[in-house]
Amino acid sequence: MTKGEFKSGFVTLLGRPNVGKSTLLNQFMGQHLSITADKPQTTRNNIRGIISEDNYQAVILDTPGVHLPQNELHRRIVNYATQSVRDSDLIFFLTEPLRRRKAVISEEDQLVLSHLEKTPDKVILLINKIDLSNSEQVLNTIAVMNDAFPFIETVPISALTGKGVDTLRGFFLKYLPVGISYFPVDQMTDTPERVIVGELVREQIMRILFQEIPYGVAVITESFKETDKIIRIFVTIFVEKKSHKKIIIGKGGTMLKKVGTNSRLKMEQMLGKKVYLSLHVKISDNWINNPRKLAELGYSDS
Secondary structure (H helix, E strand, O other), X not given: OOOOOOEEEEEEEXXXXXXXXXXXXXXXXOOOOOOOOOOOOOOOOOEEEEEEOOOEEEEEEEOOOOOOOOOHHHHHHHHHHHXXXXXXXXXXXXXXXXXXXXXXXXXXXXHHHHOOOOOHHHEEEEEOOHHHOOHHHHHHHHHHHHHHOOOOEEEEOEOOOOEOXXXXXXXXXXXXXXXXXXXXXXXOEOOOHHHHHHHHHHHHHHHHOOOOOOOOEEEEEEEEEEOOOEEEEEEEEEEOOHHXXXXXXXXXXXXXXXXXXXXXXXXXXXXXXXXXXXXXXXXXXXXXXXXXXXXXXXXXXX
């Protein structure tokens, strides 16, 4: 790069479910943009964070985990992830250290890599969760993964603690093309606030009720009204069954109140203003396989 050249482009975080993509995006941004929970398939919507420096702008896309779809919802969210590869200037492929002495990569990782065969010159391997592994496991994983795919770089990281993230920032200037700023320098995401607050509610449902509630939960922000002193947010939670509605509401409304309180505190921290949050739960039978309902809930087929 010659002096004065400005780099910019789109960076995709790709990997199987529950590998730490959302945690890494939040680490990059220094704040909570993408929802996280200790459960696969937490992320459903593509959330983009924007990092702007004097000599580059990186637009980072957190994608849903790539897996074999079991229903129409899964098919659409996996499609979001795989389509992002085509439009990326740089791809961070996330995996975890292999178990000791294991010499083959998982079927899940092989599935993700199959979508990267046409773009090997864009893919950097990130071995995440090194804080939970030893050096022997990490070194073995580096050897096995690089034998399976021609990554342009390999970096062991911990998205949780931030270890290795500074190295990744250096790749933006190294690998992104010469370009322009796509967004204002003070903008941190192009995801609408009403989408993010809806995701914050779904995150709390996943965290609080992860054993009782399956993935048939969708959240949509019906109304987002801001005044000088307060933001009034009205959210609808869709479930597939009457029994799921009862679980989310809880005895005497205790569970819904807990979800609402935790979500509201997150929203106030993010928005910097007092929030009034109203939650309502509705039943929509088998919405995860209903194309019309999926489109209404924001899961388009494109």
